Structure formats: C-alpha cells, structure tokens
Amino acid sequence: MAHTAHSPDRTPVGRSLAVLGLASLSYALAQTSIAPALPDIATSLRSSTQGVTWAFTGFLVSAAVLTPVIGRLGDMFGRRRMLVVALTLFAVGGAMAAPADSLGLVVAGRVVMGAGGGILPLCFGIIRDIVPEERRAGALGLVSAVVGVGGGIGLLMGGLLVDHASYRWIFWTGTVLALLSAVAVYTLLPRSVNHTPGRVDLPGTVLLAVGISAPLIAISRADEWGWSSGPALGLIAAGPVVLVLLVLVERRTAEPLIDMGVLGRGPVLMTNLASLLVGFGQFGVFLLVPQLIQAPTATGYGFGGDATLAGLVMLPGSLTMLAAGPLSGLLSARLGGRTSLALGSLITGTGLLLLAAHHDSQHAVLGFTTLAFTGVGMSFVAMPNLIVDAVEPTRTGEATGINVLVRAVGASLGTQVIAGVLAGGSGATGAQPTAHAYTLSFGIAAAGALIAAAVALVIPRPRNGHRTPGRQKETGPPGHTEDAPSTPRPAPGKDSRSPSPAD
Template structure:
C-alpha cells in the first residue's frame, strides 16, 4: 500500500540516470573478472576447478538471494533494499580486493552475489515510480545497459589485470558501487508501494544447500575420483535435497517459488533449456580466457595477455546485443520456441567447433561469435516463452526464477568444465592439455544441443514480443529475464 509520508516524485530522468549507474556498476563488475581468470589462477596458486569458484560462488549466492531481496523490497521499500544490495556488493568487492587466498576471494564473490538483487529492484522502482508511458522504455534502457557494460567489462578487466593485478578490478568495483549506493540514497525517491508478506528463508536455505553440495562434489571429483563414494554421495544428497525443496515449497504459504506455475510443461521445459544454454555459455567463459592466455610453447595456446583474451571475446559479447531483437522478430512470426531451438543449435555448433578446431585466434573468434549468436537468440526467446505460458500476475516471479535457473546453469557449466580441465593437467607443463580443452568444449556443446532438442517439443503458447531494448538486455552475456515483466500494473 502507498506510504503516506511519500512526497513529490522526482524527475524520472534523474532517477533513470542514477539507476543506470547502479546497473552499470553491476554489469562491469561481473565481466571484468573473466579476463582475469588466468591471473587469479596463478596468483592464488590454484587450478581450474579452484578458480571456477570465483564464478560459481557468485552465481549460487545470486540464485538464492535475488528472490529474497525482491520480496524484501516489496515489504520494506525498494530503494532501501537497493542500497543494501549495493552495499553488500561493495563489501564483497572489498573482501575480494583484499584477498590473497582463494578462500577470501571466493568469500567476497559470494557477498557480491548477495547483492544480485540490484536489477530486479531497479525494475521495481521504475514500475512504481515512472509514468505509465515511460515504464517499458526505461526498463529496456536499464536492460541494455547490462549488455553494454558486460561487453565493456571484458576489455576493461584485461587492461586492469595487465596494468596491475586482479585486486584493482575489485577496488574499482567497490568504488563505483559505493558511489551508486550514495546516489540512490540521495537522489532516488523511495517507492510508496508496499505489500505485506514474509520471506521464505527456510526455502532459500534448503535451495542453497541442495545446490552447493553437487558443486563441491564436481570440484573435488579429480581428487576423490568421479566414481568415489564421496563424490556420488554428495551429488545424490544434493539432488535429494532439491527434490525435498520442491515438496517444501508446495507446502509453504508464501514460497520463494510457485511450484504449480513452474511445473507447467512450457515453463518447466523452458527453464530446463535455460539451464542447459547457461551451462554452455559460462563454460566458454572459463575455457576461452585460459586457452587464449596459455603459452604458445604448449603448441596450442595463443600466449595472449588478459587484454588480448578480453578482446578475443568482445565481438561475441557485442553480437549478442544485436541478435536479441532478431530473436523477437522470429518469435513474433514463427513462435518463440523457434529462436530458442535455433539458438541452441548455433550455441552447440560454435562450442563443438571450438573444441575440434582451435589452432588460430581467428577460429576461436569466429566460432565464439557463432556460439554467441546462438546464446543471444536463445536468451531473448526465454522470457517471451515464459510470458506466453503464465498468467499476467505471475510474469515477474516466473521470469525472475528463469534468471535464477540461468545462474544455476552458469554455475554448473563453470564447475564441470573447470573440473575437466583440471583432470587433464600434464605433469610436464602443469597446465591443462589440448585434449582437455577439446573434451570440455565438446561436452558443453552437447549440453547446448540437448537444449535445442528440448526447445522443439515445448508446447506452443503464443508470440509475445518484448520491446526492442528489453530483447537487447535479455540477449546480453549477463542478461536478466526478470526484465521481461514490463507490463504496467494497475
């Protein structure tokens, strides 16, 4: 209900500028880490499985805490919780910046993930505060900022690492996020919209435990053995806990996930495809930088700097933004499962080709662009499929949980491919072998191919078409399907 103390609303343009700054801080902080993977691995004295936790830790925390912060924003004020999210992001950045061990850097990344509610809260403020005719355009602009910042971060991260070290990536993130938090507190009016409710802390805790146990098993599989009782046991326990979580959510009055909605075949199948595509895309984020920065003395590495690795990946990040609207056009004419299926096929083709043929930088650049086109088509189609399949009042929740599933897929892809690389390390070089990269790319491609096959059999519901800017954001490397809920609420 409205807050009676709320005063005159500020100019939307001022609020939009401040919210865009918060969005940019978030998006830059995520992709600047990617070119630093090699530097992190060397300086933290770890292997591919260890350094993958800098990605996995963030995505798991974001998967659990993003719905929590969304609910807290509805209850206690979206601006207030946006400031809290940004401050959590600042705290995580500082911890990682100060960290000189893997444990500290990962702990900081987990804290950054706690601040993962930044985008849904920005969208909520816009829906509550902006004139009806400005809502869709403004959400689309914030969404596009996510994609643009993600692309810039790939290059900026490489430049920072080459000039100094990974520490300064996190110091820069802390400074920008702190400035954004101050600006939000001082220049953005608190939303007057409140809704009573409760936070499903129990469900979030169970979900977190169920997700992390299999990840730990995968990361330790090369040490314990893939068929070792500890490995299989942790995976089995994690799966059992996730099954129990579904049953728990069905019995919870105000769950973090509405299971009947999520279990509808179009929604369930879209979310599974989302997980599989996310697996493939984030696997490439682990593989390409390490391959690019591997010494030429190995016979297959390119010996690039971190900046060079970022530039090698930049065309793929940029092209994702352009194919988002193409996905919308295809979906409007042929149904949204068509761009999802096509996207899965192209993602698979690019990843498999990178695995089989990666002798030159040009081959990686071209095949990564093919894969990125596929990811962009698929990611922009996913929120449209969700919007088609759920009632209007469930759109925000369902698309937000689709974003959570994407994070889980990214965590799984990062950890599995890193484990494959770690298992292929040669005693002579103490580096992953060429066959390790081949296996990791090909397995990721096969996973994306499964997503394409699943997309073909998704029940056809409709031809929803998001605004162009929203499709750009959804197709970006770190796109958030929660932006799809751009309908103005009465």
C-alpha cells in the same frame, strides 16, 4: 493523484532505464571480469587453477541462492529499496575481496557480492511497473542486452586491469560502480508502491543452498577424491534429494521462497529448463576462451597472449549483442519468445561446436566466439520476456528471480564441469590441460546450448491470449492470466494490494 505502478505515463521511463542499465552493468561486469584474472589470482595466492575457480563459482552459487530471496523482499518491501540494498551488499563484497591475501577471503567476498544476483529480477520488476506494455519488450531487451554486453566488456576490463595494474582493481572497480549505481537508484528512480506483504522462507533458503552447493563441491573435488569415491557420489546424490525435499516443503509452506504453482506452469517450467541449459553452455565461452588465449605456445594449442588480448578477442562478440538484443525482441514480437530463444541457443551451440573443432588460430577463435556471443545475446533477451509474459505483475520479481537463479545454477554447473575436465586432462606435468581437454570442454558446452534450443521449441504459450504472437495481452486486472488468479497470495489478515507507507 499519487503515482501508481500502473500509471507508466507519469514515470520518466528513459531516465529510469538508464539507471537500471547502470545497475545491471555493475552485475554483468562482476560475472566475467574475474575470468581473465584467474591465473594471476592462482599465482598470487598460491592456489591451484581449479581451486581458484571457486572465486568464479562461489559468486554464481551465492547469486543463485540470494536471487529469489532478494526478489521476494523486493515484492514485499519495494523493488527500489531492495535494489539499493543489493547494490550496497555487492559493493561491500568487492571491498572484502580486493585487499584479501588468501583465496578463502576472496571467495568470501565474492559470495557477498552474489547478492548482486537480485539486481536483475528487481530491474525486471521495476520495468514491469513503470513501462507501458507496448514498450515493455524493448525495455526488457535493452536491460538484458546490457547484461550481455557488460559480460563481454568485463572480460576486456579484467584483462586490462590484470596486465596494467592488479587483479585487485577488478574488485575495487566493481565496488565503486555499485556504489554509484546505488546512489542513482535512490535519487532518480520512482518509489515502488505495489507491495506484497509476507515473510522470507528461511527453511526453503537453506534447502536451496544445500541442494545447489553439494553437487558443485563434489564436482570441484572429484579429481582429488575420485569420481567413484564415497564423498563425491554422496554429495552428487544429495543435491537432487535435497531439491526434491525443497519442493515438498515449499508445497506445504504458506509463503514459500519458490511458488511451485507459478514454477509449475508450462511456459515458466520449460523456459527455466532452457535457461539452465543456456547458462551451462554460455559460460563455456567466458571460461574457456580466455584460458585458451593465455595458454603458452609450448602447449601446441595456446597463443601465449596476455589477459588484455583475451579480452580483446571477446570484445567483438560482446558488441554483437547490441544488435542481437533488438533482433531478439523483434523476433519475439512477431514469432514468439520461444522462437527467439531457440534460434539464439542454436547459434550459441553452433559457435561452440566450431570452437571445439577449430581453435588452432586466433582468427578462428575470434570468429566463432563472436558467433556464440550473438546467440547468447539473443537468448538473454528472450528469457525474461517469456517469463514476464507468463506471470502476473505481482509475481514478476519472484518469477524472474527464479529464472536468474536457474541460469546461475546452470552456469555454476557448467563452470565446475569444465574446470574438472580441464584439470583431469592436464598433461604429465599437470601445469596445462591437453588440447583434447579443450575440445571436449567446448563440445560439452555446445551440447548444453543445443539441447536448450530443442527445449525452447516446445515451450507452450501462456493461455491468456496475445496481442501479438510473442506478447501478452492483459484481459482482466493487471497481471491476470487464465491459469492463475489475478490476486496475489495475501498474508493472513493483510490486504496484499495495499502499498506500504514509504519506500
């Protein structure tokens, strides 16, 4: 009997999870390892601190746009196949950025690396295919915890490479790890067999890219143009207008990039809103703490440390995510995913508020950063579980891809807003932000996380019954829910349940 996506007992689950964890780690390291290197990149490439932030933001914007595209392609052509493609593009982007001698080329490489954003929804979809339902929450939690821990390890790795080699090795390391992951995925994962024939929505992709990029460009240039200038206000206003147009176009598209019917379901919509705010708040830790640690002591608030010290300060927090992940999964199973997400967001917001009030000693920064990271780890595990519970299996890649997209958009907005606050709060010399700018930035990030906690509390449960308060019970064909048909959208003249010849 041929293997199918719904015969998980025939799948080597442990080996597959190890491979998916390695692939997710590649993406997680790239998200944050560049943060300690930003001052060094700015000096080496003779760029401003805010300008070099686009090496960070360009990756997040690209990931936001490409994530649903790659997730959709995974549903169409096989998730294993597209996971290999995403990892290969990720490696190519790193190889572009590593030897680059201009900021533009570094940003271009990071944009190509943004294809790695598709890694997470593909991994979540593969887990949905191969892991029995009773083990699925733990498997999703494991991969999500790897992403959180990898983000913290990335900060330490970036610091060590900057101080003892060169920031270029950050990109080379990512390239090598991505290539190793691609080989492991191709050789060790089972082939995908449940495909949904269709096509990629190019108009929707373009509108999404413009709608996300326009306000980010305005925010990044606002201090130079002026917040009340025509170009800044025009681009900020253009973003929401284009995104509204995207919604109207997608509703009239036979095979949309973003299925507004799925996106509009209460549990999916509210989880995504909370994810946007979580993403906004979480990168306050990733971006602010390394810069604070490396600021000169002459500023009156900095610790004069190197990039390695910045990574070491973040390391305990990243390790707490290993404990926070299983705890979040347990809470989700007993009390529901929204409880876990709300508690994680509350803990993150509390840590950020304490950092805003007390960042005058290394011990305080270490403790409060660890607290914030604990909440981030819990949130990372809760979000994909909430989405997977709310959609049918054939929509897993698409729905989790949108969730990763929304989180990346929040992170991009948070990064640029905080970079703008720091740039606007620079002292008379313009070299370093003021202490107040850091306090305000931590406070803004905290507000995002605390609002996320409030939103999480009102996430409705899927109307399809539960075996336990936080888990979905299949009541019909695999993936069936009461508010959506179990049969996926077919392409004209095709059977959407028939597998493609080979993956």
